[in-house]
Amino acid sequence: MRRDYTTIATDVLIIGAGAAGLRAAVEAGRKGVKVIILNKASFPSGSSNISGGNMQASFGWVAGDTKENHFRDTVLSSKYLCDQSLVEILVEEAAQRIFDLEEFGVLFSRTTPDRYAQTMGGGFTVPRSVMVGGRCDDVLRVLYKTATGYGARMYEQVMATDLLRNQDGAVIGATAIDIVTGNFMFFKARSTILANGPCGRLFKITANTRSATGDGFAMAYRCGAKLVNMEFMLFLPLGFIYPEFMKGVVLGELSSFGENTKALNVLGERFMQKYAPETMEKSTRDISSRASYLEIMEGRGTPSGGIIIDNSMNNLKESENGPVRNVSYYRIIRDCLGGDTANMKDLLEATPTALYCLGGIKINKRCETSVPGLYAAGEAEANLHGANRLAGNSVIETQVFGTRAGYYAADYAAGVTTPTPDPVELINHEYEQSRSAFDGRSGFKPIQLKKEIQDIMWNKVGIVRNGEGLIAAIRELEGIRQDKMPALYLSSASKRYNYEWVEAMEVDNMITVTEIMSRCALMRQESRGAHYRSDFSETDNANGLYESMTLNQNGTVQLSKEPLNTSKMIPEDAGPDG
């Protein structure tokens, strides 16, 4: 029997409505195909919307600003763990994608009327990031208007639940739930792009938005796409520690506050002395995050569980807003913590926070995944960043690979000519699955399990990991999957904007991705970039130069070590580690 659902057909289906999804929509729309974008939240949303909006591109305007340097900086930052064929594309196409954005109407800061202002970042050879004024939300609005101008249509508050495949194994669209009405939908598509990467919500403390629960990774994994480097999660050293609601929201970077910023533990010690005596507070964010995390975990954090930033030695007159140069952040700090704190006259408390998943769905240059008809873009895709990411490389990634995904997915869609009947049985199955959350009457609420998972990940699969903790984490996550998830229940039977229902589906995705992340982290017996093992604290180039590959083998996680694409640079000839 056919369940009650609505079928909506399109050429290209894009899941995720951040900068990557929207850029893909623009490109596919330009090619004249029908485009539908699914947005779990309401527009504007996604990680790009809340990012600072800095984008790296080489324009060659200043001495030393070459594509080769952008390439080299990116590979060095990745600790050689990136796919160099993707990095080549990034550095080659970045400038053109910035020009595209300008043509669509984005306002990039200027030094002179016809030159973009470009800023420095940790690990840059030269200042290379163009800026949109410290906020990226306007980029999203510009892209949205451009995409809809080409005929793309966005379905908001619609959560994709799973990808469906035909008998040949090609993806033919996705099932979804309209969060507002609770209606079940089938979006039938000739090709599908996953642009719903962010998964910061796997961790207790994150800078990511509410929706960032790794849905894209889980969906890709379930339908058989290869994931790579899933052990690499990027953390930032400084996030808001309170108000609780905002915990983890990015506060800034140690180096960005000023020359004389001091990071202190609760004893008043400048703890960076222990971890990085030479670079101190100017260390890269992986090192700073790890130091802060260890201080807090070892009991030297503040009562609120943070470290202390002392900016009193900085020149407060440098700009109108003191060292907080971004007026949006300035206002948030002022409103939440007071004017003196915002003006850096008072101490600031901060916590490390989960920012960005460096691993993701394996793509080739055409943004094709290992499953026919399925593409990926933005944070969902990998492996551009390897073990660590340069600031300013992620938003530009959304543009470069969003464009490619849209272009090639539209091409693919045009080549699919045979009409696909609704796979009613599969849809019915998904329908039942999605509604099973309503069957429970007692046990655990989704939010409880969400919090349990987030605690496990933060404590055992977080900034500092070890074998014992990872094994424990895997066991505990399995326990949740086997014992607690079947005992889920929802407080309300209403299908209308029932966020517990959404959370129940999220928990399912979260448990899938956390298990993958934990297993990959256990497999990598070394420390490299954002992945730090206290039991293997050294980088091991003899054994560690591999791309960790995850595949769904009949429902179990199968891991393998795959050779890296090191077409241009290999560790030996690269000189000292950047």
Next chain:
Amino acid sequence: MVKEITVSIFRYDPESDKHPSYQTYSVPSKERMLVGDVLEYIHENLDGSLAYRWECRMRLCGGCTILINGKPGLICREQAEPSMTLEPLPFLPIVRDLVVDRKSLLDKIYSVPPLTRQKSPVRLPEPIAHEVILGLRVPRQCVQCLACVAVCPATEVLTADLFLPPKLIQIAGFAIDDRDTVDRVQESEESNLFDCACCHACEEVCPHEINISEKVITALRNKTYEHGIGRGGRYIKAFYDTLQAKGKVNASGILLRSQGYLRAIMKAPQGIRLIARGKFVSPFGKPIPDIEDIRTIIGPTEQEK
């Protein structure tokens, strides 16, 4: 001692409830609590069935706006108060509890066309002064949280079909861009730019502290005035002319100058009553004695943006 926050929340499921009701919760109070913290506490500990929306936690998604003690605010921005009533935004269809369907309004707002050029730029980057970029970025800070819509007296009377502050804010995000070829003046007039009552209520609730009256309303009106078209432009011109003629302003003078003699006469019944009460200022009255001073300092040579 644990202090408590008493919060009364609007509950309504249009599918199952006949009427909305209010439900009261007690939430332990702590330092630096946002309204979002109160709702999260309820969601996690007291009542998972309460529907409310949030996404980014940093004032950028605009999706979490509700009425807090009658005043619109983002739950990620407003501090919790010891006693609160939380309600959904007015004017919009209720999805459930505090969640409203914003689509009808957002579609209107986003209907403002983006930067549109005559032809593709010859070379990039296009030459554009940094000051112009900074000016355009002010209105572009708007995140369509709709807080201003909830307090706008013009929207209240005219409905959002005729007057929608965020739409004007969108238009202002392109108005001073020389590259743009859309007729933003006509667009503003069609959006009833001159129906803004200049009450500043929108600015008071704007989470991004956009100076709407200056950077949006006055800026767009200025453009309209310079084009010299439409009822708004005529009205401003009449005001300016009256001031230049008399050094002071009065309604009859402006009316005479903006809407013509006939319209002024039509208002006569009201005028007669005003004359009887000594309130009618003749449009043909004498200017103030120092009129030349006024003319000097507001003459065309003094104009500068």
Next chain:
Amino acid sequence: MKYAYYPGCAAKGSTPEADFTTRLVAQTLGIELLELQNSGCCGAKEIRVVSRRLDLNLNARILSLAQGLGLDILTICNTCLLNLNQANNQLKAEPETLQKVNKSLSKIGLSYDGSTNVKHLLHVLLTDLGLDRLKQSVKTPLTGLKVAPFYGCHIVRPVKDLGFDVAKTESLEALVRTLHAHPVEYPGRTKCCGFYVLMPNEAAASGMIAHRLEEALKADADCIVTPCPLCHVALDMFQEQALGKVGIRRTIPVLHLPQLVGLALGISEKNLQFSRHLVRVNILGK
């Protein structure tokens, strides 16, 4: 207490009773008012549309005239208050702008140094005179009179330009209580009267006026009191028409702030010039 008195165009033209009663009340309370003769218009919300600079010139001229007298300005109009304050703040914060404006002023033999303060009658009564002293001067306590305080926008917002949050501090309510009257609570107290829409869109303005009046009527107020002559124009002159359109037959008198104070100070009804209102003031004896 001595001020450079700047009543503004509206109080001189459309609501002469506001100007007249302000002088009477000031005299009774020992507040000396020296009128800024020939001061002209502040530019309201319109001249800044022509050019911000012209608006600054007009306001700088007024500020400079007061500076010449060595006095702070007392105004009885909300829009004048906001405009003068906004101009003053900008001229103080931007020396370059002040220089340019002074170049214009020099053509008429004036210059401004940023030293003038601008106050509204309400501020003067609250802080310079003080409610205690006002209380001592009350001769006819307005006991039992239910008053709807209607602030008017430009004395309330934007707070950063005005420097004083009259609405949050409930200053008008406190003043009403000082006169032994009862301030009613109602949602419209800081909302907009619609004055600035009267010219461009009378129908819309009429709707706003009706909303405000209805809110006060619902709160069972005997009268509305406002510190702004523009609000008075909207709420009094256009009352009959606005309420008529929404089918309400009742009316509610609208008093200027100095009229309400004057009433409590024992100034006669005749001198308070209620007869100049379009809506009959029928509150006496309540």
